[in-house]
Amino acid sequence: MPRGLHRRHIRQTLPRERSKYARTHASTMPEDESSDIAAASKGSISLDDPKVKAGAISLAGLILIASVVTAMSLIGSDGGAVAEELRVPIFDKFSLIDAAPHEDARNFSSIDIDLNQSADLDWAVFGNEEGGNCCEHYLVTTKEGWIVNFGGEYPTWSEDRGHTWQEYIPSVFSQIGCREWKPTAPGQEGLGEGSIVQATNGDLISMGWFPYPSTSGADQFYAFLYDAEDEEWKWCFNRTPEPFYDRSWQVEVIGPISGGLYGSGEYATIVISNFWHQVQNIGGQLSTDGLNYEYFGFPDRDSNLDEMEVDLNFVDADLGPEWDFTKPHKEMRSFPVPSGGLYFPNYFVNGDDAYVDTSLNWWKATTMGGNSLPTEYCAFDSSGALHCLQASGTTIQHMVSWDGGENFTTENYTHEMASAIEEWEWHSQGENDLFVLAVRYQDASGPDKDVAYHAREYSQSLSPDQLTWIGQGDLDSTSGAGQDIRFDFASMGILPDGGAVIAYHDSTDPDPLFGVELVLPVYGPSLQ
Numbered sequence: 204m205p206r207g208l209h210r211r212h213i214r215q216t217l218p219r220e221r222s223k224y225a226r227t228h229a230s231t232m233p234e235d236e237s238s239d240i241a242a243a244s245k246g247s248i249s250l251d252d253p254k255v256k257a258g259a260i261s262l263a264g265l266i267l268i269a270s271v272v273t274a275m276s277l278i279g280s281d282g283g284a285v286a287e288e289l290r291v292p293i294f295d296k297f298s299l300i301d302a303a304p305h306e307d308a309r310n311f312s313s314i315d316i317d318l319n320q321s322a323d324l325d326w327a328v329f330g331n332e333e334g335g336n337c338c339e340h341y342l343v344t345t346k347e348g349w350i351v352n353f354g355g356e357y358p359t360w361s362e363d364r365g366h367t368w369q370e371y372i373p374s375v376f377s378q379i380g381c382r383e384w385k386p387t388a389p390g391q392e393g394l395g396e397g398s399i400v401q402a403t404n405g406d407l408i409s410m411g412w413f414p415y416p417s418t419s420g421a422d423q424f425y426a427f428l429y430d431a432e433d434e435e436w437k438w439c440f441n442r443t444p445e446p447f448y449d450r451s452w453q454v455e456v457i458g459p460i461s462g463g464l465y466g467s468g469e470y471a472t473i474v475i476s477n478f479w480h481q482v483q484n485i486g487g488q489l490s491t492d493g494l495n496y497e498y499f500g501f502p503d504r505d506s507n508l509d510e511m512e513v514d515l516n517f518v519d520a521d522l523g524p525e526w527d528f529t530k531p532h533k534e535m536r537s538f539p540v541p542s543g544g545l546y547f548p549n550y551f552v553n554g555d556d557a558y559v560d561t562s563l564n565w566w567k568a569t570t571m572g573g574n575s576l577p578t579e580y581c582a583f584d585s586s587g588a589l590h591c592l593q594a595s596g597t598t599i600q601h602m603v604s605w606d607g608g609e610n611f612t613t614e615n616y617t618h619e620m621a622s623a624i625e626e627w628e629w630h631s632q633g634e635n636d637l638f639v640l641a642v643r644y645q646d647a648s649g650p651d652k653d654v655a656y657h658a659r660e661y662s663q664s665l666s667p668d669q670l671t672w673i674g675q676g677d678l679d680s681t682s683g684a685g686q687d688i689r690f691d692f693a694s695m696g697i698l699p700d701g702g703a704v705i706a707y708h709d710s711t712d713p714d715p716l717f718g719v720e721l722v723l724p725v726y727g728p729s730l731q
Contacts, residue, residue: 293659293668294322297722300700301327301364308721313671324671326718327365333717334359334370336396338689339450340706340717344696345401346528350704350719353397354694358409358427358436364698365719373425373438381439382495387425393417397427398453398474398532403525403539405431408455408472408493412448428493439494448476450692452535456489456545462563465499466491471563473499473545477534489563502565504552511566512573513558516607517541518587526585527632527697533592534692538582548576548591570608577602577611586633586662592640597621599642601629601658601665614665616640616656622647626693635701635726636660641673641693643707651690652676653707659724673718674709690715701726 292315305327314321334340334352341353351360359370372390392413399409407429414422424441456471465471468491475487489499502508522541529539537547543561546568550557556575558568569575578593589604591611597618602611618624621644631638638658646652653673658665680690694706694717702720709716 292318292320296724298725299722300702301721303366311671311673313669316668316670324722326720328716328718329365330712330716331714333368335715337714339691340694340715341398342694342696342704342706342717343399344528344698344704346525348699351399353399353409356395358399371436377439378437383440383442385440388418391418396450398451400453400531401528402455402470403529404469408453410451410474412451426494426496437494441496450477452477452532454531454535454537455529455539456559457539457543458561460491460561462491465489465497465563468492508565508567511558511568512571513568514571515589518605520587522585522587524585524634526583527634530582530630533580533628536579548581549579572609574609576608584631584633590631592629594624597624599627612665618644620647621645628693628695630695630697632697636662637701639697639703641695641705643693650677650679655705673705673707678708678710680708
């Protein structure tokens, strides 16, 4: 079959015991009763279980299964019969969301977890030519439907699900209003990497770091801003950054901001160095215009700050769809607060939270009920749900609060055949009632595996309904400089149509790849 055409081969896997998958979603857990997640796990899906990956039945049998939409089974005791309708496979409701052929469309195996039925579904695959580098992709999606990648030197994006790509390269002269003026040699800034996220007003806030000597200099911090109102890119040179980013993370501080010496603005943005922030808590850079950055200090992890209660309950706030696209990379370890400011869960060494208000002051923070959040990794989506995740051993726990962080419903993702979780990331969408978790784990008996879980209608149940094996799962890679084969961090996003965009790595390319989901339920209008 020619590349890019829709392929959806369904096969029934062999029977297995009912639900080896962890089913703890029904429990509502007060935050202060959260215990070790490995102990909380009541089961798991074994990703290398031969029953999960077993062979196929005949086409005739498959047609028979698909046709029995209203099949009934009788269960009960003492002569009583209870009718239970068997649901059809989730794949029966899937369709090709993008009919135009892609240059490189590949089949990835996917499993309907409840029925233990699998299908081969098309994903479009891209490499570092679409914005990555040797070691990573930095992926985001926007409410307008863009796929954006800043894994390499410059912001790179597609407005049509990957069919065409554009790249922003700074002009010789920067914008009027840059406090530190410096010309550049466009496209000659040297090897670099960046960070990017969409602000709630639609702007794309980002920075590029060029560490190596080049025609235009060395150790250069360039702020890149896509102004949504003007529909154009802008840039400014900034000094002095932290001496070593590798990698930067970026987040919006919800405004309006009245930041004193930092100025005022519709919002602020903070950039931190992954290396310095995690190793020595040196701080970061802050801007109130997205272009001019100044040093912004962070409190010591054992500081005794004044305390503020922060209302995190936005379930009835009618947040807009932009809140499905504001989540920063999880390693920023903070999240924007819709009423204003930025929240750092589990910031202090004793587990207390921190908060930056709209005047850019730091506080010790609690929820309105006086609680701290259970993990560093939390974010809102447009439903107002607060998602928090944490990893322990080979288990990742997903926690969702519908009351501002006072109580959480939980779901555990346990990888029985893994020796370690190497990288992971998640995104959620209130508009589509969708949660997606991407995991790269070290197989205990083989190479690294990339998997993705979809939990649809998570507002009703956190249990995932779909597991997808991303790529071939045949390559070991490690994060960090000096490694021969590198995959430095997980990265992903979800498009407005519900399609996932996920970074992975296998033996088909020496550098990391990323895939764009093509076959999925139709949440909204498909591309024509």
